[in-house]
Amino acid sequence: MPDQAIPLQPVLLSGGSGTRLWPLSREAYPKQFLPLAGERTMLQDTWLRVAGLAGDAAPLVVANEEHRFLAAEQLRQVGVEHAAIVLEPVGRNTAPAIAAAALQAMAGGDDPLLLVLPSDHVVRDADAFRDAVRAASPAAAEGALVTFGIVPESPETGFGYIQAEPGEGVRRVLRFVEKPDADTARQYLEAGGYYWNSGMFLLRASRYLEELGRFRPDILAAVRAAFDAAKRDGDFVRLDKDAFAASPSDSIDYAVMEKTDRAMVLPVDIGWNDVGSWSALWDVSEQDGDGNARHGDVIAVDSRNSYAYARRLVALVGVEDLVVVETDDAVLVARKDKVQQVKDVVARLKADQRSHAVLHREVHRPWGSYDSVDQDDGFQVKRIKVKPGARLSLQSHKHRAEHWIVVRGTARVTRDNDVFDLHANQSAYIPLGARHRLENPGTGMLELIEVQSGDYLGEDDIVRYEDVYGRA
Template identity: 45%
Template sequence: MNAQSPACHAIILAGGSGTRLWPISRSLFPKQLIALNGDLTLLQETLKRALTHFRPDHIHVVTNEEHVFEVRAQARTLDPRLEAGVIAEPRGRNTLPAILLGLDAAWRATGGETPPTIAVFPSDHMLGDIPRWQAALDEATRLADDGWFVTFGVPPTHPETGYGYIRRGDSIADRSFEVEGFVEKPDHATATAYLKDGRYFWNSGMFVFNGQSLIEAVHAHQSDLGHWWESRGDRPLIEGYTSIPSISVDYGIMEHASRIAVVEADFGWDDLGSWEALYRLGKKDESGCVRRGDTMALDCENSMLFSRGGKLVGIGLKDIVAVQTRDATLVCALDKTQRVKDVVELLKAESSSLAEVHLTVHRPWGSYTVLEEGKLFKIKRITVLPGARLSLQMHHHRSEHWVVVSGAALVQVGETETLLTENQWAVIPRGAMHRLSNPGKIPLELIEVQSGPYLEEDDIVRFEDVYGRKPK
């Protein structure tokens, strides 16, 4: 194991929506927060890997306000010191502003006269060879400290149309090259030509920058962001975040900068960005099938069955991906999995909640699961963590009936508090100010029955919230 870097900081970008892994990944609980390859989520795998090379106080995670509490909770389970490094964007502004937020936090943490070197990583990738990743990172850091803008290029193994490509130029060192250009995602014929050419890498989306060089490049190529950055001496950068341009670091900096280097990423990288990738990397049975969850495959070949709902049975499938959740099912040809993102766009155009949320929704105090709903009712199972409590709130359009299944519930309605245990219940009238808390040592579970003409989550008026969420 390499020694932890004494100066370089890690910035982990954890705000993506993972649309190509729908219906498992959805915008309010995307793939980086889900365990797809073991017990740890992809974010936790990324943090665990970062801890082998960076001090905990040198790791900064940039996410959004919807995910921040879950990101903090997942970070805390690995190392409590990581929680302080989680930063919430008030609104998504793509990768360049997110990186600058992380750089600002890193510079304030060091307190030095010049900003530190930063390494930027997505939160949802898989790496197979950690020592080789550490060695590549060491080489990239040396190049960045010498003024290079450094990215990592993955040697292609097949003609992939879902990645951008990097064309390498002259050699700088054993594993690093000058960059001649960046290429958008190609069609299959072009990707095949790139594979045969031998000078092209897949673009991994990982970078190492000298902090001062990055700031100078922002001023040179993105003047609006440069002005925003300079305001950090007068106010926190987060305050002006919603008014700045949304732009990726690739378009905003890398396509304009000089002295760009690519380090060969020969450490078993995969972005786990599609169902085809999960199939390719999964453990296959004698028929070439990958099965996850409660599934059964009869006379199937080279297919993937993935269930997080009921029993999923495939008969006579060949080169097919079948994914089932409690509220959605995807059946797709294995060579068409890149089109899943088109399905998500169509769902958004229909204003379907299936693009946004799962039936189970995570909150800082616990979670709720929608069990059943109709025109004038909705039934939820609510889990409140020990010591947690919901906001003090009211609803304009619904009343609620709570029945405790297990644990202890402290129920406030108006100025009255009542302690409830198993099989006891409370009624929350429409318009009543109320709060639910768990004063016990075990999780509280209850069934909530909502009734009224409007039952959506935006019918919440918050008066007080211990988690600092804004009033709705």
């Protein structure tokens, strides 16, 4: 059994920007980092689903440069101390991302089986999935590029399909087909032998690179150059920006799977959902007797088959088949069968350069987060959270003074030449122009209220003198 000898390396693809679940998912904090379908985030669930298969291997993550601290911290929260995190300076779709993962996986001299997993899918039957991975391993070890095809439950038009040879278990792929129209999808379902393309793969690192080199040598060359020139920074592998940007953008399906004669598919029935829209999230959410999925403080009167997410209070009256998502700074109300048009809202927000497309009101930083809870001409109030041991940069502002009131934990404050500690219910004033720094010397979260006062209050009014996160 050759697969016994070959290690398994889970690869979590975390490059998505998740506009389809706006306003919960935003470019700076997209859906894989949100606890949308359970208590843990989808990235965390994706890892925990397969951790047991990988021996003591840590996950290999391919993520957007912007999300590096999020990815690292979320994995740390589920016990992963050192994942290799390959950072994409720009998104180039899955073919280059998996190539970078393969190069990283082989860097130590190994040639593992890569279990490539999008980090924003739901798999209800994790046991069945792990069984499937085991079942696919011999073929992958022998050089097949194995994809997991989802046994279709309905004539979905939102997925690509894979037609398999008749048979049992791992089989040859006859063809990949694009997202079909409704009639075609119904024919596939009736005919049998067609499976949803899940974007999950099991393939040997060297074999993938070999096939990629055969069909898309341009992609392989660009990624190799980006990887060779990568900068390593702790667990982060920062691909070279210019080299990686020079790679064509393409999916593994187009670049390799549709062209190679080594493509195989294992049909699986694992409770899979790609959570690719609000209606998909409604599908996988727990529903009450009226078919309503409710998250938070939701009152439903005479309402059915709707999804409601509330930060504050949401009341539904007489509605049906709606999606209502209420966040700190934006509310979406959409008909459930029109949720694909949510992307039009995001596009409009981006065109208008509005932050709602990119940032949540609460903005995450490597040291913690800030949330602008109130603002008006000349002032802004922020709630600031600083993680234990974390420190903000040594900085000053040209246009604003700041009042800090600690409400939880301990703050160590540097203000020009002074350094002092503040505890809950103590405050400090940072005059305009003063060099200052905030850090949390404690073991619990530090929370403070910052009241800014000044004629300009933008985030870009900052001079950084020193920064432990490399932002000075």
